Amino acid sequence: MEALLIWSLKSSAILAIVFACYYFLFRNNTVFKLRRTLLLLILGLSCLAPLFEVQVSQEEQPVIIQQAAQLKSSTIGQIKLTPTKETAIQPHALPEEQVKTIDWRSVILYAYLIGISVSLALLLFELGKVVYLKFTGSRAPEMGRNVIAHSSITSPFSFNKTIFIPKKHDFSGATWKTISIHEQAHIDKRHSLDLLFARLVQSLFWFNPIIYLLQKDLRTVHEAQADEEVLKNIGFSAYAQTLMQVSLPGYQLPVAHSFAVISSFSKRLKLMKTHRTKLKTTLLSIVAISLFSFGIIGWSSLKGQEEVITGRTESFEKAQTRFKSMIPLLISNKLTPKHQKIMEVIKAENPDKEIRFQYYKESSFKSYYDNFIPQRHPLFTPIMSQSDKEALTRIYLTDSTIINMSENIGMGSDDFTFKYSDFTPDVSDAIKNNVNYIMIYEYIDKPTVYNDSEILNLEEVDQAPIVMGGIENLAKTIALDIKVPEHLDRNKLPENIEFEFVVQGGKSITHINLLNNLKGSDKKNKAYYQFFREVHDDFRMKISSIYPWKRGIKDGKEVLVRMKISIPTKYML
Known part of the structure; x- marks a missing residue:
């Protein structure tokens, strides 16, 4: 649209x-x-x-000239990104306030489509009126085979192959001859098709005043052509007199040709007297x-x-830049021959287990996975030597796999295709700087948990979830890192800002809810709830970046546990 x-x-x-x-x-x-x-x-x-x-010459354009935005999963190998479930803060007293912005692009589009609908509806109404007059009127064979008389008609007009006249008319023989010649000229020249075409275009260009001026001029030309046919058989004075007798100030049906209306009378007479160009x-x-x-x-x-x-x-240039930024992520699905053999040995020793691998930049990853990442059990964690990095670089640069990307621009989208060899220095640098360690691990597709949909309370588990450094230190850290806005009265702040949440494990928590319920109206406390949102955002940010969690344990199995954190406001700056 x-x-x-x-x-x-x-x-x-x-x-x-x-x-x-x-x-x-x-x-x-x-x-x-x-x-x-x-x-x-x-x-x-x-x-x-x-x-x-x-078509213009595009010799100077890049060979790969398509567009980019998302990688096609079929070309990225084993990369799978699983987003962490996010749950927004939901205060008890005040629902989450959403920022409302007007999408003017959509507003303009809807207005345009409404205009088209209205214009087309009017056209159908006009055509329907003609059909109604034709089927409810009575034929007037004495006036002609294609003449319909109707009581609702006040002035003669024609549409397609039919001439419409008032039911109670008193046209003399000479007058009717003039009218019939005029309207038959419209019919013979198929002027109705012109008007229908113009009306359809008007429905699409309804906002453009020029289309209405063009339609008016087209109707004027139609009348002039019909007048020319009349003047071939009738003198100017007699014709002008007939027009004056029949002309009415009534409504002119837009899709039809009226014999004479006062609004166009003088202009038609002027055109008849104009010298030939x-x-x-x-x-x-x-x-x-x-x-x-x-x-x-x-x-x-x-x-x-x-x-x-x-x-x-x-x-294309944006796609190149974006592809370069993604190279560190893309160089994660291939193994050197040495590590491929190691992988095969480990798989042979663990035939019933799903074995995967991952590269790392820092050396602190193993303890993190050992303690905080559910569903992964490290089996092999060596350092990548210089020769290992060089071998991996050669594998990627000789890889002929085409990576397709697409990106929306304007109203459409195109595809770009890339190969790793198109970005040799970038691939080499990415491996050199980011692939310092490799971990081959067992992936547990179905972790030993009671039920992912079952959330237990703290008193129901044998071992509570553990956050790095302890939950008290986490709460204090959040408080010390928060500044209370000057427009808030610190005396009205609760002793602790409390949140309830569910520990998913690692850097993931969900179902975060604010437990504080302030006295007074929502409008009066709006600024305080906005401040609580800032605390919520800082809490979530610290979990996702610094403070990982171990899951709780029940009967020797990992479980999801509902926890509560109390962030003391006395430490806030």
Whole structure:
């Protein structure tokens, strides 16, 4: 839908420019058949012009010119990222306040779509009214085979192949002859199809005032063509008199051609008396508008192509930068021949276990995994030697695997393809700086826990969860690292800010809830609850970055345990 909006904006701009040129050159031209053709061409070309694409040389563009944003999992090997479940703070007294922002892009899109719907609904209503008049009216064979009379009609008009007249009419023979010639001209020239086409385009360009001016001029041309047919058989004075007799100030159905309405009466008479435009003037005007129109369309197509190329080039550069930043993560799914043999030996000794490996930068990882990471049991943890790093580097740089990435830009997306050898220095540096240790470990897919969905209370377990350094020191650390905002009254703060949470193990806690319930209205305590959120965020940040947890134990099995932490406000700065 966004693509439709962008297309309509571009088409509307072209329509406005080309119609302005047409109006300047042809507003007084009396070659009405030509004017009708030009107006329909302007409508058609304005709709199609944004779809034109002029091919230009791209020799200087990168060989890989597609777009990026997400790696396709099929090309990343064994990398699996499992996000940690997050639960937002939920104070008892005040629900979490969400920041409300207006998405103006969506608002504009919805307004545009509503405008299209309303415009199309009006068109269907108008067509429905014509159908209603046709099937509820009575035929008037004495007036013609295609004439329908209806009591709701006040002035003659035609649509498609039917002429509609008032049921109680008093047209004389001469008057009816004039009306029938005029309306039959509309029918023979299929003017109704022009109006329907223009109305459909109007539904897409409803916000552009130029479309309404074009429709008005198209209707004027239609009437002028029909008037020309009448004047071939009837004199100007007699025709003008008939128009004056039949003209009414009534409503003109937009999709039909009324014989005469007062609003257009004087303009039609003026056009009938206007001298014929010279052929030379018409030809010069045709050449001018043709050159101008194709120039505008060509310029817009080239500019659009240039914007696409520029955008794709910028996207490619962003994709390169992003791929480089991801290399330390990507160099984690291959083993050197030496470590592959070790892996096979360990797998042979543990045939019923799932054996995996992982590289590390720091040497402190083993104790962390031994004590705090559930589901992993280290089996082999050596240092990566210089020769090991060189061997691993060669493996990646000779790997022919194509890594595909995609990224959204504007309204669409493209693909980029990369190989490790395209980034030789980056791969080499990443392995040199980040692959210092390797751990081969047993992965326990189903840890020995009671039930992941069962959460026990502290008094129900044999061994409570343990956080590095102890929960009291963690609470004190959080308090010492928090500054109370100056606009808060410290005397109104509780002695402890308390949270309830569930220990998942490692750097993961979930189901965090604020236990403090302040006296007074939510509005009055809003600033204090916002401060509690800051404490909550600091608490979660310290768990995810510094303070890992061991799970609780029940009957020798790991279990999920609900805990409580009390953060003393007296230590806060």
